[in-house]
Amino acid sequence: MTPQRAVLLVRISYRKPEDDDEQATDEGARRRREFSKGIGRQEEDGRALAARLGWNVVKVIPEDDTSAFKRRKIKLPDGSTALRTVRPGFRAALEGLASGEYDGLIADDLDRVARDPRDLEDLIDVVESRRPRIPVESVTGSLRLANDADITMARIMCAVANKSSRDTARRVTRKHEELAAEGKPPGGGYRGYGFSAVGHEPIEEEAKILREIAARILGDWDGWTNEERERLDPELGESLHSIAAGLQRRSVPTVTGARWTDRSVRSVISKPSVAGLREYRGEVVGKAVWDAIVPQERWEQVRARLAGRNRTVDLRLQRWLTGVLRCSQCSHMLMGWQGNNGPRYWCAKPNGGCGKIAIKASLAEGEIERQVLELLGQEGVLQRLRTVADTEVTDDVRAELAEDEAQLKVMAGMFARREITFPEYREGRSIIEKRIKESRALLTARTPRVLRRLLGAEDVAAGWSALTAVDKREIVLALIPGYVVMPHDRSAGNRFDPGRLVPVEA
Numbered sequence: 001m002t003p004q005r006a007v008l009l010v011r012i013s014y015r016k017p018e019d020d021d022e023q024a025t026d027e028g029a030r031r032r033r034e035f036s037k038g039i040g041r042q043e044e045d046g047r048a049l050a051a052r053l054g055w056n057v058v059k060v061i062p063e064d065d066t067s068a069f070k071r072r073k074i075k076l077p078d079g080s081t082a083l084r085t086v087r088p089g090f091r092a093a094l095e096g097l098a099s100g101e102y103d104g105l106i107a108d109d110l111d112r113v114a115r116d117p118r119d120l121e122d123l124i125d126v127v128e129s130r131r132p133r134i135p136v137e138s139v140t141g142s143l144r145l146a147n148d149a150d151i152t153m154a155r156i157m158c159a160v161a162n163k164s165s166r167d168t169a170r171r172v173t174r175k176h177e178e179l180a181a182e183g184k185p186p187g188g189g190y191r192g193y194g195f196s197a198v199g200h201e202p203i204e205e206e207a208k209i210l211r212e213i214a215a216r217i218l219g220d221w222d223g224w225t226n227e228e229r230e231r232l233d234p235e236l237g238e239s240l241h242s243i244a245a246g247l248q249r250r251s252v253p254t255v256t257g258a259r260w261t262d263r264s265v266r267s268v269i270s271k272p273s274v275a276g277l278r279e280y281r282g283e284v285v286g287k288a289v290w291d292a293i294v295p296q297e298r299w300e301q302v303r304a305r306l307a308g309r310n311r312t313v314d315l316r317l318q319r320w321l322t323g324v325l326r327c328s329q330c331s332h333m334l335m336g337w338q339g340n341n342g343p344r345y346w347c348a349k350p351n352g353g354c355g356k357i358a359i360k361a362s363l364a365e366g367e368i369e370r371q372v373l374e375l376l377g378q379e380g381v382l383q384r385l386r387t388v389a390d391t392e393v394t395d396d397v398r399a400e401l402a403e404d405e406a407q408l409k410v411m412a413g414m415f416a417r418r419e420i421t422f423p424e425y426r427e428g429r430s431i432i433e434k435r436i437k438e439s440r441a442l443l444t445a446r447t448p449r450v451l452r453r454l455l456g457a458e459d460v461a462a463g464w465s466a467l468t469a470v471d472k473r474e475i476v477l478a479l480i481p482g483y484v485v486m487p488h489d490r491s492a493g494n495r496f497d498p499g500r501l502v503p504v505e506a
Ligand SMILES: [Zn+2]
Pocket: 327, 328, 329, 330, 331, 332, 347, 353, 354, 355, 356, 357
């Protein structure tokens, strides 16, 4: 069957000439030149191939590959979601093929289609979803998926190409990456708080402030008065807002001279450079050449704490049942609200609720806490929690891990049958094994911290009371999908009726 509605996929590569130092002209202009050159040639070659094969091309999809190695959660053609490299053009082509809008695919080269082995697997799924398979061709002839042997070969080549394209990317940004890899400062004009612009030397006065901020967030600062300390929950630390106000009161200067805000406090303490780590493109790439101002372990605790905090709401004011209770009248979520008689949960009118249902916060929290602890005391419940800790956010990573492990087996088989050489096998294997290692690391890191902490506690009740509001909510929602709050029955007087809290069936 000759495709009459084929799609041509061309990738925009910002490839710099190897001797890029020779003519240091405007970078943008050069990129634009490369851009048009890259696409023009690819499209020409693709169309020529189509003409030779008698295919009709109805669509050319160009794709920018600057974000080639950022992974995000995306929707697959079969409706499920998974972690994938962000490639909207490739995804659009896949969807069109899956829906029948296109009936064939042409690309320049295998690694233009599928630099990431998972992309290739998605393409294979789509190609094999039809009988006969959807035809796929490439200008260089490197991509064929016509039969099982083709597919296996494509998998191996993709694994190897995946590595070489990473190498290309590395060459392109050689200088910055070398600096990053060696842990050296990035250079450039601005300076981060705590370090000098030239030489990236720690500035002791600012380093002191950074250590102070860390301590105030972690709740172990020795600069609080006894009175201040009493008001603080060491588990929660001091709010960013209050820290900013404190620095401002003492007229501690910022880098720019602007006022301290919760945002700038968060920003200065969140920089990996503070922990003696070198960051590159938003990711920590290793130890820096300079010393840590805040020890790495402590800095990670700070980051973990900040991640657990809502950006705008001070945790001490945040009620942990927000997001757990629903209105029985209009089914809106009740929100923590400051009422005349103290905090309560309310079907808040300003937030689109009906305003009719409210419940005193301390009573609702006390009752649900009692129910949670009772539940936790029951046999089998802890087991169920452990399963939750096991499955929640880690499904994607587990799926990836399983895929990678399967791929390793396939490759070993191919090597045993001498379908690939030892260097090919070794190279492919090292790539996959590295990813498996990453997945495993991710799995341990992602298992909800909170559940692990609670499950590890000798005394679950004590463990529970030590949890933050956010963590408590996570646990409640792991146990019960939520509660519906019934109206207050006035005939019962002012007494609190626990029956107003009706658990939602799973
Ligand atoms: Zn309501």
